[in-house]
Amino acid sequence: MEQTPTPRPRSNSTAGRRQAGRRVAPAPKKRRRRGIGWTLYGILVVLSALIVGVYAAGHFFIQAPDIPGTQSDLDATPVVEDGSQDPQDPNALIRKDGVYNFLLLGKDVDSSNTDTLIVVSYDTVNQKIGMVSIPRDTAVKRDWSKMPKINAAFHNSKAGPEVLKQEIKNTFGIPIDYYIHVDLQGFIALVDELDGVDIEVPLDMNYDDPYQNLHIHLSAGMQHLDGQEAMGAVRYRHDNSDSPNYEANQWYSDVQRGQFQRQLLVELAKKVISWNSIPKVTSFLELFNTYIDTDLSMQDMLYFATKAMELDVSTAIEQGNLEGRGEGVVNGYKYCFVYEAEDILPTINSLINPYTRALTADDLDLPEPEYFWNGVVID
Numbered sequence: 001m002e003q004t005p006t007p008r009p010r011s012n013s014t015a016g017r018r019q020a021g022r023r024v025a026p027a028p029k030k031r032r033r034r035g036i037g038w039t040l041y042g043i044l045v046v047l048s049a050l051i052v053g054v055y056a057a058g059h060f061f062i063q064a065p066d067i068p069g070t071q072s073d074l075d076a077t078p079v080v081e082d083g084s085q086d087p088q089d090p091n092a093l094i095r096k097d098g099v100y101n102f103l104l105l106g107k108d109v110d111s112s113n114t115d116t117l118i119v120v121s122y123d124t125v126n127q128k129i130g131m132v133s134i135p136r137d138t139a140v141k142r143d144w145s146k147m148p149k150i151n152a153a154f155h156n157s158k159a160g161p162e163v164l165k166q167e168i169k170n171t172f173g174i175p176i177d178y179y180i181h182v183d184l185q186g187f188i189a190l191v192d193e194l195d196g197v198d199i200e201v202p203l204d205m206n207y208d209d210p211y212q213n214l215h216i217h218l219s220a221g222m223q224h225l226d227g228q229e230a231m232g233a234v235r236y237r238h239d240n241s242d243s244p245n246y247e248a249n250q251w252y253s254d255v256q257r258g259q260f261q262r263q264l265l266v267e268l269a270k271k272v273i274s275w276n277s278i279p280k281v282t283s284f285l286e287l288f289n290t291y292i293d294t295d296l297s298m299q300d301m302l303y304f305a306t307k308a309m310e311l312d313v314s315t316a317i318e319q320g321n322l323e324g325r326g327e328g329v330v331n332g333y334k335y336c337f338v339y340e341a342e343d344i345l346p347t348i349n350s351l352i353n354p355y356t357r358a359l360t361a362d363d364l365d366l367p368e369p370e371y372f373w374n375g376v377v378i379d
Helices: 036-061 071-076 150-156 161-172 184-193 227-235 254-273 278-291 298-308 341-351
Strands: 099-107 114-123 128-133 178-182 197-201 205-209 214-218 221-225 292-294 317-321 325-330 333-338
Touching (some): 128 341, 178 184, 184 227, 184 278, 197 227, 205 227, 221 227, 227 254, 254 317, 278 292, 317 341
Parallel strands (some): 099 178
Antiparallel strands (some): 114 128, 197 221, 325 333
């Protein structure tokens, strides 16, 4: 009987791996299994790279908002419709590169008038900020209403913030690029999100208005204020008439009130810029979207936020007041705030003028009072 030959052991050689004219694949190598920790580590590395890349790309692609009438614009297109922006004209109003003007607004509860108006000029090139308050009863010239006081423009005019920006431009010669309107609840929420603010309260404040549910009771001196207390402090104007300090506190004018408001904003800005926590920044953006009305785009906000992180708040901010008289009568309305050009031009030019030349009285359009309520007649 014919015996079946015993098969020979397979060789590791190439020839030995060939059977019946076919090439036999080598046995797969065993892989060492890596734990789930390695997988997570790899994911984190990739995510970190993406985050860094997006952050870097964001900084690279975030562009400064355009400023109409800057020297660079004029160099590129020196001819404009009315010819007033000819760079060869020594009286041309040419904007500085990198200087933007903002209008910060806060309203009262009763009438929704903007009783807090602060012009902020931000020089992003030299990292300087100028702040000037505009008293709420400032008289302006307008054709849509006989009421001359500036705080009525935002809500009582059809165009709202655009009308207010134009009134400031016409009256003081200062262009406003953006407005930021914060309501009372937003202000309270912001201060509370920052865990309060430390500030010097200028005088004892005692005022109650049950109709507004407004109760202000603060002592003069350094205080740590929560959101509700800070809101009361910035709104305070005088004690109730039955308070023993009512007469003594009458010296606290709208000018001094504006000065206190600006100082509180500076203290808040110090805390915001010191944030280095993603959750804190996220919560701040949520508050911004909920309570703040503005014509800043998200791209604009990102640009100014990144620039503001470079500020040294302790030295970068200068403040000033517009000196005038609050007892003027304009269009029959009493207690209008009126100015003389020579009294306010130094403050305007040093703090909030974004032009390459100084403004003069010819650039302003200040209403003249018919008389002062104390009986002094204007000649």
